Amino acid sequence: MRRVVPHSGCLEAERRRYRSFKIVNAHCDLSVLETFVPAMDAAVAALSTIDIVVVTAGDFATQPVLEQDLERTRQLLTVNFTNTVLFCELARTRLLARGGTLCVFSSVAGDRGRKPVILYGAAKAGLARYLEGLDHKYRAQGLRVVCVKPGFVKTSMTTGLKPPPFAGEADGVAADVVRAIDRGRPVVYTPRIWQLVMMVIRALPRFVMRRVEF
Numbered sequence: 226m227r228r229v230v231p232h233s234g235c236l237e238a239e240r241r242r243y244r245s246f247k248i249v250n251a252h253c254d255l256s257v258l259e260t261f262v263p264a265m266d267a268a269v270a271a272l273s274t275i276d277i278v279v280v281t282a283g284d285f286a287t288q289p290v291l292e293q294d295l296e297r298t299r300q301l302l303t304v305n306f307t308n309t310v311l312f313c314e315l316a317r318t319r320l321l322a323r324g325g326t327l328c329v330f331s332s333v334a335g336d337r338g339r340k341p342v343i344l345y346g347a348a349k350a351g352l353a354r355y356l357e358g359l360d361h362k363y364r365a366q367g368l369r370v371v372c373v374k375p376g377f378v379k380t381s382m383t384t385g386l387k388p389p390p391f392a393g394e395a396d397g398v399a400a401d402v403v404r405a406i407d408r409g410r411p412v413v414y415t416p417r418i419w420q421l422v423m424m425v426i427r428a429l430p431r432f433v434m435r436r437v438e439f
């Protein structure tokens with residue numbers, strides 16, 4: 226469980242805003258269910274109430290690696306879908322008590338079945354659909370759900386991969402996410418240009434998707 230804390234000079238206003246926040250740490254491993262409740266309890270005990278939960282954690286491996294390793298695939302699907310959903314279910318019950326925001330990182334990879342990210346994308350697609358359902362069911366009861374769909378962002382997850390056009394930086398993503406939480410937007414593409422990129426990709430016919438490699 227992580228809190229988005231922007232840290233670049235260009236985000237000084239956001240940084241000032243977060244300076245008054247109390248920061249505490251609790252161990253939460255998305256591959257170990259037993260860590261979820263203690264982590265949430267530790268957060269509630271330290272902060273007395275929770276009104277925003279941001280789930281940024283995610284696992285990644287390339288499609289060729291996953292295709293040759295069923296156990297690695299199981300691990301990635303479990304962390305990115307099953308256990309993220311289970312963690313969100315725990316957060317949902319805590320947040321519904323007073324109202325609040327659940328913000329979770331999915332990916333543009335979930336918007337279309339694409340050759341380079343079939344397995345990773347499938348988990349993110351499922352996650353996005355789950356978050357959409359939560360938004361439909363619980364918005365009226367005070368739970369705001371924000372599904373973040375980053376495009377390619379230069380972070381440790383993408384180290385070693387060739388950045389495509391429109392690759393973003395973490396600080397820009399953090400600023401977009403803070404804005405989306407403030408506004409209660411149910412879905413946010415970041416960097417914003419990826420909303421347009423994915424609109425085009427979603428519209429491509431299947432015979433084109435079979436031929437292209439992205």
Ligand SMILES: NC(=O)c1ccc[n+]([C@@H]2O[C@H](COP(=O)([O-])OP(=O)(O)OC[C@H]3O[C@@H](n4cnc5c(N)ncnc54)[C@H](OP(=O)(O)O)[C@@H]3O)[C@@H](O)[C@H]2O)c1
Nearest residue numbers: 254255256281282283330331332375376377378380381382
């Ligand atoms: N970077 C991109 O291009 C991109 C694009 C689309 C979506 N996303 C999504 O955006 C989110 C943030 O990714 P990022 O780019 O910031 O990658 P990152 O720098 O690798 O951050 C991922 C974080 O997830 C944590 N994590 C991994 N497995 C975990 C587990 N089992 N339990 C708890 N934490 C775990 C990692 O912790 P440790 O450091 O301790 O391993 C790391 O801090 C992810 O959900 C990712 O799928 C990223």
